[in-house]
Amino acid sequence: MPAPAIVEDRSKPVVIRPPEVNGAHDYAIIGFVLVFLYVLPWFIIVLTIGALGLLASPYIPSSVILPPVLPAWLAGIPLIGTLLSILTFPGVGLPPVWFAYLGFGVIGLLAAIIFLAILYFSTVRNISRGRYERARGAALFFAVLFTIPVFLVLVAPLSFFPTVLLLLPAFFFYMTYGRLGEVIAKYGPVAVLGEAVPGAAMAGPPPPPPPMAFAGPPGAPMPPMGGPMMGGPPMGGPMPGGPMGQFPPGQMGMPAPSAPAPAPKTPLCPTCGRDLYYSANHRRWYCQTCDNPSSH
Numbered sequence: 379m380p381a382p383a384i385v386e387d388r389s390k391p392v393v394i395r396p397p398e399v400n401g402a403h404d405y406a407i408i409g410f411v412l413v414f415l416y417v418l419p420w421f422i423i424v425l426t427i428g429a430l431g432l433l434a435s436p437y438i439p440s441s442v443i444l445p446p447v448l449p450a451w452l453a454g455i456p457l458i459g460t461l462l463s464i465l466t467f468p469g470v471g472l473p474p475v476w477f478a479y480l481g482f483g484v485i486g487l488l489a490a491i492i493f494l495a496i497l498y499f500s501t502v503r504n505i506s507r508g509r510y511e512r513a514r515g516a517a518l519f520f521a522v523l524f525t526i527p528v529f530l531v532l533v534a535p536l537s538f539f540p541t542v543l544l545l546l547p548a549f550f551f552y553m554t555y556g557r558l559g560e561v562i563a564k565y566g567p568v569a570v571l572g573e574a575v576p577g578a579a580m581a582g583p584p585p586p587p588p589p590m591a592f593a594g595p596p597g598a599p600m601p602p603m604g605g606p607m608m609g610g611p612p613m614g615g616p617m618p619g620g621p622m623g624q625f626p627p628g629q630m631g632m633p634a635p636s637a638p639a640p641a642p643k644t645p646l647c648p649t650c651g652r653d654l655y656y657s658a659n660h661r662r663w664y665c666q667t668c669d670n671p672s673s674h
Contacts, residue, residue: 396561396565396664398560398561398564398565399505399510399561401557402505402510402513402554402557402558402561403502403505403506405550405551405553405554405557406501406502406505406513406517406550406551406554407502408550409501409517409520409547409548409550409551409554410494410497410498410501410502410547412546412547412550413494413497413524413547414494416543416544416547417490417493417494419457419458420486420490421487421490422458423458423461423462423465423486424482424483424486424487424490425483425487426452426462426483427462427465427466427472427479427482427483427486428479428480428482428483428484428486428487429483430442430444430446430466430479431444431476431477431478431479431480431481431482431483432476432479432480432483434446434476434479435476435477435480436476444474444475444476444479445466445467445468445471445472445474446466448462448463448466457540465482497520500512500513500516500520501513501516501517501520501551501554504516505554505558507569508568508569509567509568509569510558510561510562510565510566510567510568510569511562511567511568513554513558514554514555514558514559514562517551517552517554517555517558518551518552518555520547520548520551521548521549521551521552521554521555522548523548524544524545524547524548524551525544525545525548527541527544528541528542528544528545645663647665647667647668649665649668650665650667650668652665652667
């Protein structure tokens with residue numbers, strides 16, 4: 379069936395994700411989840427520091443004196459307890475004022491949230507919205523960003539285990555970059571945000587021209603008007619076809635009128651029976667219910 383006319387409606391776009399994009403989308407989600415898990419210890423650290431500063435503020439009646447003494451169970455947590463001990467150690471960590479602790483907690487929390495938001499919207503969200511070129515560039519940027527700390531092993535051998543974990547999200551972002559390259563080569567850098575309105579005119583190839591009454595060899599001269607070749611009377615004869623020279627259809631080189639072709643209908647989904655939509659960029663019909671159940 380020919381492709382329908384695509385109606386651009388930027389106020390209410392319809393984004394159709396082809397099956398080939400699912401792989402890149404899944405790789406990006408796995409990479410984002412791994413980065414989120416790596417950021418969880420940082421959330422615990424900044425929330426603990428911020429809570430200590432809030433409790434030490436003069437606006438809290440039962441305020442404590444800074445620097446506080448960390449509980450044994452909190453100081454014994456690997457990596458988290460070590461960083462907390464350094465940050466709260468007198469003369470080494472933060473100055474013993476409540477607003478320094480509170481400011482460190484608030485700024486550290488906002489920095490982690492902003493970083494995760496940039497990572498999500500530049501990779502996962504761009505793929506879901508059909509902006510493949512932007513998502514591909516962002517995936518390469520974060521893949522290189524998580525690969526660079528691994529080279530610290532050359533100057534600090536003890537940092538091997540913490541930094542080598544960053545290769546896991548970097549690997550998935552590299553996979554996202556490669557898969558999006560295949561998607562761009564097949565569908566283009568951006569998905570079409572247009573909707574094929576059901577019942578719209580089909581944008582298929584133009585119909586062939588109507589056949590002409592005279593079909594002679596190429597280069598043959600046209601017969602004179604009114605001659606026997608045109609179905610008319612001989613020169614000087616009476617005019618056939620009724621009064622006022624009215625000719626029946628199909629004579630005088632004019633094709634007979636044909637019945638109007640029925641308006642093409644939008645095909646229906648064989649699974650759910652709903653109207654199918656056509657994506658010009660992806661060059662195929664889609665069902666919004668069966669082909670895109672998650673509504674990304």
